[in-house]
Amino acid sequence: xxxxxxxxxxxxxxxxxxxxxxxxxxxxxxxxxxxxxxxxxxxxxxxxxxxxxxxxxxxxxxxxxxxxxxxxxxxxxxxxxxxxxxxxxxxxxxxxxxxxxxxxxxxxxxxxxxxxxxxxxxxxxxxxxxxxxxxxxxxxxxxx
Numbered sequence: 780x781x782x783x784x785x786x787x788x789x790x791x792x793x794x795x796x797x798x799x800x801x802x803x804x805x806x807x808x809x810x811x812x813x814x815x816x817x818x819x820x821x822x823x824x825x826x827x828x829x830x831x832x833x834x835x836x837x838x839x840x841x842x843x844x845x846x847x848x849x850x851x852x853x854x855x856x857x858x859x860x861x862x863x864x865x866x867x868x869x870x871x872x873x874x875x876x877x878x879x880x881x882x883x884x885x886x887x888x889x890x891x892x893x894x895x896x897x898x899x900x901x902x903x904x905x906x907x908x909x910x911x912x913x914x915x916x917x918x919x920x921x922x923x
Contacts, residue, residue, distance in 0.1 A: 781916055782846055783812045783909065784837050785827040786853030792878075808906055812849070815910050819917040831859060838865040841873075847920065848873040849912040856881070856891045867896040872919045874912040877902035 785805075788795055793804035803811075809825040816823030828834050834855065841848045842865070850873055855862050866873055875893055880903030894900050899915065901908045 780822045780824060780846055781816060781849065781913065782837065782841055783809075783823055783825040783849045783913075784834065784841075785825070785851045786834060786855045787829045789851060789853055790827045790829075803906055808909065811906055812909050812913065815913045819913060821913070821917060821920075823913065831855060831861065835861055835865050838862065839868075842868045842870050845870045847871040847916045849876055849909060849916065850874070850893070850897070851876045851878070851909075852891075852893055856893060858892065860892055863892045863896055866893055869896070869898075872898040872916050874898055874915055875900040875902075876908040876912045878905055878908060879903060 790805045792808060793802055805827060812823050812825050826837060828837075834852075838848070840846070848869070848871070850866075852859065852862060852875065856877070875891065875897040881891070891900070898919070901911045901915070904911060
């Protein structure tokens with residue numbers, strides 16, 4: 780199994796700043812991730828929360844279960860040291876993803892407090908960022 784975890788406001792894809800995030804909906808994203816997982820031979824579970832505590836619980840679940848994670852921390856990226864500390868306990872690959880390229884946007888988005896404890900980061904490729912992250916995790920799982 781691979782968890783695809785999404786932070787604040789991502790359920791609003793399709794209506795939230797479509798010039799930045801595109802016209803696809805959260806359900807489109809979830810379908811893309813599940814389909815990609817099936818093609819790679821993995822079950823993918825997609826979740827979204829606006830609640831930092833719930834996100835921490837999901838990261839703890841992944842750590843305890845040695846479950847790989849694709850994580851779009853959204854706004855948590857820039858300030859959640861609690862999320863950073865939870866990710867630091869990871870026991871399987873965790874790839875940070877972003878639909879847009881945070882470094883090409885407002886200055887406050889340039890810093891990720893979670894990148895340093897993630898396996899890697901993929902950003903700026905729209906929903907394709909998730910596909911690339913799932914492919915990376917699938918490759919890591921076959922070579923480890």
